[in-house]
Amino acid sequence: MKFDAQDCLLVKKTKLTQTIYDFRLKNADLAEITKPGQFAHLLVPGKTLRRPISVCDVRDDIIRIVFEVRGEGTRILSETEEGSMINMICPLGKGFDIPKDKKVIFIGGGIGVPPMLYSAKTAGSNSIVINGFRDKSAVILTQDFRDIGCRLIETTDNGSYGIHGFVTDPLKEVIDSADMICACGPTPMLKNIAAMAKDHGKECFVSLEQRMACGIGACLGCAVGIDRGDGSLTYKHVCKDGPVFRAEEVIW
């Protein structure tokens, strides 16, 4: 497979919270082939290694990414001016395979919420979305999810907005109504969701985050332990074989 790096025009930049940015990047060719749950590998000026950011949404020729400033790379990225070009390799990885005929619960935790937007939009208004945040100041994309027309449930850890608790609290109430669960967020959250899905006999897919270097399966930098199906261990690349994996095959 050939991986092309392409320049994308930053047409709109919005600051969603103190630390989270929303970029709309124009590139018709990439927008056309990008699927929910895939990611872009962005070149950051002055950095050798690209930074992986999930695709939040695709509309016409625009790819939208939403990212949090965590370190130097994302800080530099956040300072990009509208009208500038950002070089990225996209789409990368295997995303969510969303069947049209199933009722899906999408669950996002913190900065794992953005990739759920394109995924839930693809599934349609029959889906349920549960998004969880640390507190009110971290809540993002509420109106975007409402616009899909799906049932939206929001939680905060401290109760300052939405339901007081973790995403797994409202999940208990709705899990039996769904055929499938797709989730992205912190590892402890994914691990608990995977356990609940197993208990309730529901198919579950999780999007894993791992530090990455090449992003294309060439460096072994993003290996994750996977159960071969018989209890024995193998390793897969989060960048190439994932980031979405069947929850039951992940060794937590």
Ligand SMILES: Cc1cc2nc3c(=O)[nH]c(=O)nc-3n(C[C@H](O)[C@H](O)[C@H](O)COP(=O)(O)OP(=O)(O)OC[C@H]3O[C@@H](n4cnc5c(N)ncnc54)[C@H](O)[C@@H]3O)c2cc1C
């Ligand atoms: C497939 C994938 C999709 C992602 N999607 C998004 C997204 O949609 N929005 C978003 O905000 N972030 C996303 N991330 C995380 C993002 O790539 C990192 O936050 C970013 O690379 C940090 O770069 P930095 O130079 O700012 O920080 P660095 O200086 O490299 O590190 C700063 C801090 O961030 C932590 N960190 C760095 N890389 C990662 C990582 N890959 N996962 C977890 N923690 C990390 C480090 O432990 C460190 O504490 C994604 C990561 C992956 C692997």
Ligand code: FES
């Ligand atoms: S980041 Fe190089 S193999 Fe995945």
